[in-house]
Structures are given as structure tokens and as C-alpha cells.
Amino acid sequence: MQQLTTFFGDLGALYLIAIAGYIAKRTGLFAKEADDVLTRLILYITLPALILFSMDTSYSAALVKDFAVLLLLSAYALGAACLKAYYYVKGADLSSARQGVQQGLIIFGNQGFLGYAVCQALFSTQGVMYAAVFNLLYLALIWTYGIYLIAKDTKALSWKMIFFNPGTIATFLGFLIFCLPFELPIVISKFLQGLGSPTTPLSMFLIGSFVADLDFAKAWEIIKEKSLWYAAFFKLLLLPVLVIPFAFFGLNYVVLAVAVLLTAMPSAPTISLYTKRFGGDTSYASVSVCITTMLLPVTLPLIYWLLNLVYRLLAFL
Secondary structure (H helix, E strand, O other), rough: OOHHHHHHHHHHHHHHHHHHHHHHHHHOOOOOOOHHHHHHHHHHHHHHHHHHHOOOOOOOOHHHHHHHHHHHHHHHHHHHHHHHHHHHHHHHHOHHHHHHHHHHHHOOEEEHHHHHHHHHHHHHHHHHHHHHHHHHHHHHOOOOOHHHHHHHHHHHHHHHHHHOHHHHHHHHHHHHHHOOOOOOOHHHHHHHHHOOOOOHHHHHHHHHHHHOOOOOOHHHHHOOOHHHHHHHHHHHHHHHHHHHHHHHHHHHHHHHHHHHHHHOOOHHHHHHHHHHHHHHOHHHHHHHHHHHHHHHHHHHHHHHHHHHHHHHHHHHH
């Protein structure tokens, strides 16, 4: 019960920050042009610093095993999502402008901004470290297959996007730090901690700002689309439930909790950005991202409760 109370408190605090971002944008205190600046600040400065700080820990065989499990869980979740998205779109009556968008919404979650925020709030730097490892395959896939789904053109892909995006670079550098026979000097560690700590509040503030840009008249029409609710159901509920049974393999609780929570994230805002750059139904993508984000305070506690219920049952066996 204490765990759930803490979880609700942490999640509630995160969404209050998002509400502050929404109010700031709607009242004109936060200009629309500032979204791009804040996005770059998080992606290129604060988030990489947070990842590097979280990876500054002593090497151990147990952690390496945890990393391997996280990569396997990530491959499982992404593979299941890709297959489900492909076959759903194949049998659904969707316009060509929505087919790739729909697959992207089902496969890719907001594991970068919101995912790190939730994992840090619940599990501190250990959660961020595990999230960085779990997100490795995700980053590779969203910068390749994610672009291909929207652009429908392999020429839009670039190896630089895969290996030289800030999340991938920071995670690989973090692995190097993790493998060092010593920890970073205290001044460097404090520097990374101070630079990375604003990531969570800034990310939530930005999410609130994105929601404030929504055209509610157009959104109301899109909300009636069944495909949107299918994507929301699969992304927020069904897919993370498919990951929870790995608890029966005796996995470390925090490892599986990070994997489940990241899998349960709402659809990624990156899909909206891709539609603006490469074509596709931008309004449908944006509304879907906003709807799944607003549903998260209801669905994520349910998933977290179910995960803890399974572990409590296992403790009695």
C-alpha cells in the first residue's frame, strides 16, 4: 500500500508540473517558439547529463546481467508491438496518410521524456540507468523503422541518426564510465548531477505545453476514431500486461518494473514530429499522442498495481 501511495504521489507531482506548462502556454507566458528551445535543451544537455550521472556506478556482474535482461525485454516488447501494429493496419480501413502513423503510435512510446521522469521519480538514479539500457533498442528502431513508417522512403534514413543521436551517445559513454575501475571525480559527478536534475520537471513542463497547442475542435472529431482508441488500449494496457508475466522467471523487481513502466508509456511525440517533416496525418498523430498522455494517470497506476500484485502473490508461493 505504501508503494502505491508513493507512486500516486510521484505521478501526481509530475502531472502538476505538466499542468503548469499547459497554463504557461495558454496564458502566453511560454511562447510557442520556446518549445523547440526547451526540447533541444533537454535532448542535448540535461538528459545526456542525467544518463551519464546514473551510469557512474561500480561495475558488477549482477548489473551486467540486469542490462542483458533489459535488452531482451526491450526486444520482446518492441517485437510484439511491431507485429501487432503491422497486422492491425493491414486489416484496418485507414487512409495512406494514417497507416504509418497508426503503426508508429502503437509501437513507440514516450520513453524519452516521460519514461525517464517516471523511472527517476520511483527508482532514483538506478531507474534512470536501467531506463537508458532498456531504451537502446528503442532509439535504434525509432530513428530507422519509425522514420520509414512515416516517410515510406529508405533515403530518409541515415546512419548518423542511429548512432549519433544524443540518447545513444550518452548511453554508450555511460557504459564506458560503468566499465571504468574507478568512479568519476566528485566535481564531475556533481556537475552531471546538477546539469541532469532539471530533466524531469522540464520534460513534464514541455508535455503540458504541447497539450496546450491542441486544436480542441479538430481533436473532438479525431477522438471519435476507433483506431485511436485501439492504439491507446494496446499501448497503455495490453502491451505492458504482456511483459508482466516475466515476473515468474524470478527477475529483479526494479528491472522488470522499469521495463513494464516504459512499455506502458503513451505514444511518442516524435511521431508527430515525423509527420510534420516527412508527411502523414499530423493532426491525427498529435491528438493521439495527447489523448494517450492524458489517459496515463489512469492506466499507469493500474499497471503498476498489477505488477506489484503479481510480486506479492509470488512471495506467498
